[in-house]
Amino acid sequence: MRHLAAEDWRVLTAVEMGSKNHELVPTPLIEKIARLKGGASGVHRSISNLAKVGLIAKVKEAKYDGYRLTYGGLDYLALHTHAARKHVYSVGTRVGVGKESDIMIVADDKGTQKILKIHRLGRISFRTVKTNRDYLKNRQSASWMYLSRLAAIKEFAFMQALRDEGFPVPEPIAQSRHTIVMTLIDASPMRQISSVPDPASLYADLIALILRFAKHGLIHGDFNEFNILIREDKDEQDPSIIHPTPIVIDFPQMVSMDHQNAEMYFDRDVACIKRFFERRFHFVSTTPGPFFKDAKKTVGKDGARRLDAAVEASGFTKKMAKDLEAAIREQQANARGTADDSDDLEDEEEEEDDDSGSEDNDEGVLIIGDQVLESEEGLQKLAINDGT
Numbered sequence: 611m612r613h614l615a616a617e618d619w620r621v622l623t624a625v626e627m628g629s630k631n632h633e634l635v636p637t638p639l640i641e642k643i644a645r646l647k648g649g650a651s652g653v654h655r656s657i658s659n660l661a662k663v664g665l666i667a668k669v670k671e672a673k674y675d676g677y678r679l680t681y682g683g684l685d686y687l688a689l690h691t692h693a694a695r696k697h698v699y700s701v702g703t704r705v706g707v708g709k710e711s712d713i714m715i716v717a718d719d720k721g722t723q724k725i726l727k728i729h730r731l732g733r734i735s736f737r738t739v740k741t742n743r744d745y746l747k748n749r750q751s752a753s754w755m756y757l758s759r760l761a762a763i764k765e766f767a768f769m770q771a772l773r774d775e776g777f778p779v780p781e782p783i784a785q786s787r788h789t790i791v792m793t794l795i796d797a798s799p800m801r802q803i804s805s806v807p808d809p810a811s812l813y814a815d816l817i818a819l820i821l822r823f824a825k826h827g828l829i830h831g832d833f834n835e836f837n838i839l840i841r842e843d844k845d846e847q848d849p850s851i852i853h854p855t856p857i858v859i860d861f862p863q864m865v866s867m868d869h870q871n872a873e874m875y876f877d878r879d880v881a882c883i884k885r886f887f888e889r890r891f892h893f894v895s896t897t898p899g900p901f902f903k904d905a906k907k908t909v910g911k912d913g914a915r916r917l918d919a920a921v922e923a924s925g926f927t928k929k930m931a932k933d934l935e936a937a938i939r940e941q942q943a944n945a946r947g948t949a950d951d952s953d954d955l956e957d958e959e960e961e962e963d964d965d966s967g968s969e970d971n972d973e974g975v976l977i978i979g980d981q982v983l984e985s986e987e988g989l990q991k992l993a994i995n996d997g998t
């Protein structure tokens with residue numbers, strides 16, 4: 611991780627603190643929060659150092675002189691927190707660049723490998739979403755850094771609740787800002803599995819998982835071959851027999867069984883599995899369903915803890931859920947290219963090409979070992995208290 615001088619670090623954290631109530635942090639406020647011994651000139655030197663490496667960016671069209679944290683700056687702060695808490699010592703290779711995240715292998719000081727998931731909502735289309743969405747009425751909700759942070763908080767809360775309930779999910783270790791550290795699962799996504807000894811049995815396991823989620827009040831919402839890892843567990847009696855065991859990941863889009871579109875999400879998860887098993891393993895179940903109306907009757911039965919309620923009680927409020935859901939839905943629609951407003955989306959992209967010179971395009975870049983993480987243009991708000 612790039613080493614920052616103590617003064618530069620103080621100024622970087624000052625910019626983050628200032629961002630809690632300023633979209634653009636005025637330089638005098640940075641000076642006031644950082645309180646460097648060298649006074650204003652010391653702060654200015656640090657500001658220029660940080661801007662040079664892209665951890666903060668000057669916003670040009672502003673009425674006043676000010677800076678905002680870049681995604682690179684936020685990455686840096688989050689990694690620093692994980693390092694201080696001894697969850698991360700070194701950062702290795704990037705294993706995945708998802709639509710909405712970067713997945714890195716990291717290690718702690720004992721060499722134990724873990725996964726760092728960095729949420730990047732808005733990677734695909736920051737400006738289109740920012741400009742024309744009525745749900746983004748206030749700037750706080752419009753901030754993609756705020757939304758990425760919500761995604762991390764939500765994912766961590768669900769992973770924790772599911773893990774506590776004994777679901778096969780990675781163990782969540784820590785969350786800071788828009789990032790999560792979790793255990794590394796030694797398994798490949800089902801997408802990469804070309805054959806299994808007994809497709810019917812794996813299919814039954816996956817359907818059973820959907821129904822078990824439902825019983826606890828939840829729908830995964832993106833239950834597909836990328837988000838199901840298949841671990842090859844050896845049989846206890848006969849190690850030559852391998853049991854493919856599903857481990858589920860990726861939870862920012864989980865919804866409650868009480869959600870107004872719950873049936874659609876439930877059916878979509880079931881259909882995803884059916885479609886994949888038919889295409890990949892030529893397996894079609896003779897049992898129809900499962901059906902939402904039957905699953906709905908099981909919610910909370912036999913003393914099953916309602917995890918949807920538990921997560922809400924943990925501080926992930928309805929407002930946060932709504933902001934995040936709208937953003938995720940938007941992002942998925944854009945990614946599939948099926949947004950019903952794809953026309954004006956195109957227009958805006960053209961427009962973006964035209965005026966690209968006049969916008970603030972400074973993108974933060976964080977260099978960790980030999981990895982370069984390009985950060986996104988984005989605003990950030992840190993108005994929620996998640997202990998970071």
Ligand code: ADP
Binds near residue numbers: 708712780794
């Ligand atoms: P996204 O939201 O971008 O889809 P995911 O959480 O689904 O991110 O992770 C993307 C990919 O990274 C997965 O398909 C998997 O290959 C890998 N991955 C994520 N988490 C883990 C983990 N805990 N252990 C091993 N691989 C993981």
Ligand code: MG
Binds near residue numbers: 708836837860
């Ligand atoms: Mg995924």
